[in-house]
Amino acid sequence: MSEKNIPAKKRIKDLNSLEKVYFPEILKALKLTLKTMFRPKFTMQYPEEKFIPTGSYRGRPILVMENNGEERCVACGLCARVCPPLAIEVQAAETEKEKERYPVRFEINMLRCIFCGFCEEVCPEEAIVMSKDYELAFTKREDAIYGKDKLLVPVNQLPDKIGFLRNYR
Numbered sequence: 001m002s003e004k005n006i007p008a009k010k011r012i013k014d015l016n017s018l019e020k021v022y023f024p025e026i027l028k029a030l031k032l033t034l035k036t037m038f039r040p041k042f043t044m045q046y047p048e049e050k051f052i053p054t055g056s057y058r059g060r061p062i063l064v065m066e067n068n069g070e071e072r073c074v075a076c077g078l079c080a081r082v083c084p085p086l087a088i089e090v091q092a093a094e095t096e097k098e099k100e101r102y103p104v105r106f107e108i109n110m111l112r113c114i115f116c117g118f119c120e121e122v123c124p125e126e127a128i129v130m131s132k133d134y135e136l137a138f139t140k141r142e143d144a145i146y147g148k149d150k151l152l153v154p155v156n157q158l159p160d161k162i163g164f165l166r167n168y169r
Contacts, residue, residue: 051134052132053132053134054160055160055161055163055164056164056168057130057132057134058115058116058117058120058130059115059130059131059132059133059134060110060113060115060130060131060133060134060136061108061113061115061119061120061128061129061130061131061151062128062129062130062131062133062151062152062153062158063106063127063128063148063151063152063153064126064127064128064129064153064155064158064162065152065153065154065155066154066155067154067155067156070097070099071102071103071127071148071152072125072126072127072155073090073102073103073106073125073127073128074099074100074101074102074124074125074127075090075091075092075093075101075102075103075104075106076101076124076125077090077092078122078123078124079118079119079122079123079128082118082119082121082122083118083119084114084116084118085112085113085114086112087108087109087110087112087113087114088106088107088108088109088119089105089106089107089108089109090103090105090106091103091104091105091106092104103148105147105148106147106148106151107145107146107147108145108146108151109144109145109146110136110138110144110145110146111138111141111144115130117130120165121169126162126165126166129158129161129162129165130161131153131158131161132161
């Protein structure tokens with residue numbers, strides 16, 4: 001096929017002479033840079049000053065425990081299925097109570113966890129939530145595997161997170 005038969009592509013909008021040299025765009029970028037450069041800066045002195053996260057913060061995942069001592073989790077396994085790095089492991093068992101199921105074993109490998117919050121979003125019972133805890137340090141790999149003993153937190157310690165989930169979900 002020869003080049004004469006190919007129709008020329010037409011632009012929706014042709015650029016004017018200033019836009020062709022990108023001069024207005026360069027000025028816009030300089031304006032933004034100068035505006036940001038002269039803003040007041042702040043630095044937190046970390047060990048002395050602690051960051052206080054809001055209700056939407058995604059820190060360490062935790063399991064919610066009701067005031068009567070029962071955990072909310074019904075061991076559906078949705079959190080384990082949706083977890084991208086496969087950090088969550090759930091084993092279910094039957095119970096005679098109203099819930100019918102509960103997790104015998106619930107573990108999160110904190111070395112794998114990427115704090116994405118997918119587990120929190122998919123949970124139908126609001127049983128797993130992302131806490132405000134952001135200080136995690138481990139000396140051994142075994143310490144990074146959190147079982148139910150480290151994950152269970154009473155619901156009365158999480159009013160702002162539960163409120164956030166109910167309002168903005």
